[in-house]
Amino acid sequence: MALEIDRVTKRFGAFPAVQSVSLIVAPGEFLALLGPSGSGKTTLLRVVGGLDVPEEGQLRFDAQDMTLTPARERRVGFVFQNYALFRHMTVAQNIAFGLDVRPSSTRPPAREIKRRVQALLARMQLEDMGARYPSQLSGGQRQRVALARALAIEPRILLLDEPFGALDAKVRKGLRQWLRTLHDEMKLTTIMVTHDQEEALALADRVAIMNAGRIEQVGTARELRETPATPFVRDFLDDTPSHAQGSGI
Amino acid sequence: MTASPPRKEFHPPTRESFATRVVLVSVAVLYISLFLFTPLIAVFTEGFRNGVDAFLNAIVEKDALAAVKLTFIVAGIAVPLNSLFGLAAAWAIAKHDFKGKSLLITLIDLPFSVSPVISGLVYVLLFGAHGFLGPTLDALGIKIIFTTAGLVLATMFVTFPFVARELIPLMQEQGVSEEEAAISLGASGWQTFWNVTLPNVRWALLYGVLLCNARAMGEFGAVSVVSGHIRGLTNTMPLHVEILYNEYNFAAAFAVASLLALLALVTLVLKSALEWHYGEEIAASHRH
Ligand SMILES: Nc1ncnc2c1ncn2[C@@H]1O[C@H](COP(=O)(O)OP(=O)(O)OP(=O)(O)O)[C@@H](O)[C@H]1O
Ligand SMILES: [Mg+2]
Numbered sequence: 122m123a124l125e126i127d128r129v130t131k132r133f134g135a136f137p138a139v140q141s142v143s144l145i146v147a148p149g150e151f152l153a154l155l156g157p158s159g160s161g162k163t164t165l166l167r168v169v170g171g172l173d174v175p176e177e178g179q180l181r182f183d184a185q186d187m188t189l190t191p192a193r194e195r196r197v198g199f200v201f202q203n204y205a206l207f208r209h210m211t212v213a214q215n216i217a218f219g220l221d222v223r224p225s226s227t228r229p230p231a232r233e234i235k236r237r238v239q240a241l242l243a244r245m246q247l248e249d250m251g252a253r254y255p256s257q258l259s260g261g262q263r264q265r266v267a268l269a270r271a272l273a274i275e276p277r278i279l280l281l282d283e284p285f286g287a288l289d290a291k292v293r294k295g296l297r298q299w300l301r302t303l304h305d306e307m308k309l310t311t312i313m314v315t316h317d318q319e320e321a322l323a324l325a326d327r328v329a330i331m332n333a334g335r336i337e338q339v340g341t342a343r344e345l346r347e348t349p350a351t352p353f354v355r356d357f358l359d360d361t362p363s364h365a366q367g368s369g370i
Numbered sequence: 371m372t373a374s375p376p377r378k379e380f381h382p383p384t385r386e387s388f389a390t391r392v393v394l395v396s397v398a399v400l401y402i403s404l405f406l407f408t409p410l411i412a413v414f415t416e417g418f419r420n421g422v423d424a425f426l427n428a429i430v431e432k433d434a435l436a437a438v439k440l441t442f443i444v445a446g447i448a449v450p451l452n453s454l455f456g457l458a459a460a461w462a463i464a465k466h467d468f469k470g471k472s473l474l475i476t477l478i479d480l481p482f483s484v485s486p487v488i489s490g491l492v493y494v495l496l497f498g499a500h501g502f503l504g505p506t507l508d509a510l511g512i513k514i515i516f517t518t519a520g521l522v523l524a525t526m527f528v529t530f531p532f533v534a535r536e537l538i539p540l541m542q543e544q545g546v547s548e549e550e551a552a553i554s555l556g557a558s559g560w561q562t563f564w565n566v567t568l569p570n571v572r573w574a575l576l577y578g579v580l581l582c583n584a585r586a587m588g589e590f591g592a593v594s595v596v597s598g599h600i601r602g603l604t605n606t607m608p609l610h611v612e613i614l615y616n617e618y619n620f621a622a623a624f625a626v627a628s629l630l631a632l633l634a635l636v637t638l639v640l641k642s643a644l645e646w647h648y649g650e651e652i653a654a655s656h657r658h
Contacts, residue, residue: 170554171554172550172553172554191553192550192553192554193553193554193555193556193557193558194556195554196556197554198554199550199551199554201547201550201551203547205547205548205550205551206548206551207548207551207552207565207566208548208570209569209570218552218555218557218565219555219556219557222552222555222556222557222558222561222565223556270551270555271555274555274556
């Protein structure tokens with residue numbers, strides 16, 4: 122699906138968390154949203170997902186205006202920074218939720234739902250975890266359940282808010298490649314928020330650099346490195362954390 | 371002064387010496403036995419003083435039965451309504467932002483800070499024959515004071531905070547992220563409430579309902595003012611106990627009182643069971 126964000130502004134009181142941001146994501150693209158803490162990355166994702174309504178600007182899915190469409194009608198797969206798994210539901214129930222709540226006219230039959238949940242569990246390498254509760258999972262497993270739950274509704278676009286934020290560096294690297302493969306095989310359109318520029322540059326087709334509510338530059342890893350558009354982008358990409366530099370090759 | 375070389379065994383800084391602990395624990399146990407268990411036992415022994423038959427007779431006596439029935443009717447109306455309103459208020463306060471929220475929180479706590487007798491008097495002032503709304507209601511043929519309706523209203527007022535106060539801190543702690551996840555997965559507001567919000571607080575809700583019920587059945591002050599003490603008609607169990615006692619009918623008074631004590635014991639057991647099994651799910655508030 123093609124996503125167009127057109128001069129979108131979102132304020133909290135007088136404070137503009139997202140300020141006149143424009144961005145186009147092509148169908149099948151994997152875009153990383155990179156920026157310092159508080160730069161408005163989560164807010165931008167929430168606007169796309171319909172959890173926050175922008176004061177200005179327009180949002181289009183495949184050229185169709187979605188600015189005021191309620192979140193529940195957008196079919197956006199949202200993986201939250203803290204996973205937000207339903208704590209009183211099993212893993213299988215979590216994944217089935219988006220299908221279970223559909224009106225009976227569009228809900229797949231129970232057997233079909235079960236089959237899809239099984240397929241997603243297998244895909245996420247969680248075959249034996251279906252009956253567990255979120256509290257009985259490791260961080261990486263929770264992250265994959267949240268992803269499976271979002272994918273179950275066959276989202277038009279997948280929004281990942283720091284999907285690896287709570288995981289250690291080693292697990293992150295393993296999951297990273299796995300996520301990219303998943304994106305390619307399922308032909309998803311994905312926006313991923315991250316703090317970690319090495320991750321963003323290694324994984325995404327293009328990277329958008331955010332600062333203080335604005336997008337400073339969008340481009341491939343190479344474009345950003347070779348022709349930074351603003352001093353901020355240059356400085357931001359310059360001070361790569363040492364651990365990332367060492368392992369980036 | 372601190373950390374002199376020949377150290378004794380490790381001593382956690384918050385741990386008192388053995389002797390201090392023994393003394394403190396003994397004092398606590400003694401105090402509890404004196405002020406809680408002794409009266410409880412006294413209630414039952416007094417109730418059974420004239421034998422089991424006398425006890426049973428006192429309970430199946432016409433007015434006593436009417437009082438038991440009325441207590442169940444009043445609690446049966448007040449508790450479900452308060453559970454519903456309490457749940458709605460907690461949901462609004464914990465999951466949403468709106469103007470006047472802190473005022474609402476203050477109002478919810480009001481019944482706890484006002485003496486129940488005053489609450490009852492306010493109802494008389496409002497709905498009584500000489501009250502503000504009295505003549506209007508009279509013209510409409512509606513009677514509130516000295517009727518079951520008045521008892522229900524007074525009980526509802528006094529017991530309103532229990533469910534809401536139990537739920538608000540827990541719901542606030544849980545935040546709205548699961549609700550947001552549900553909505554972005556396509557759930558409607560109602561589906562979200564029913565499948566996500568409510569199950570996450572079910573045990574705390576039950577806990578609040580339990581406390582609310584115990585208070586509703588045992589409430590004396592507020593209902594005493596609006597009841598008018600009409601035997602067999604507007605007497606709840608606590609009021610009936612008082613009447614019997616004032617008539618020097620001690621055995622009967624204690625027999626009915628032991629029913630109330632039994633209720634308290636059952637509540638206590640259920641409450642402890644809930645705390646034991648689901649402590650974490652109701653943990654946000656243990657202030658009662
Ligand atoms: N509900 C809110 N009310 C008021 N201000 C908010 C709210 N949500 C976010 N903000 C503010 O908006 C700005 C952007 O927040 P946002 O969560 O989008 O940042 P972020 O880039 O996702 O940061 P992080 O990397 O730390 O997650 C911050 O300054 C934040 O304080
Ligand atoms: Mg964020």
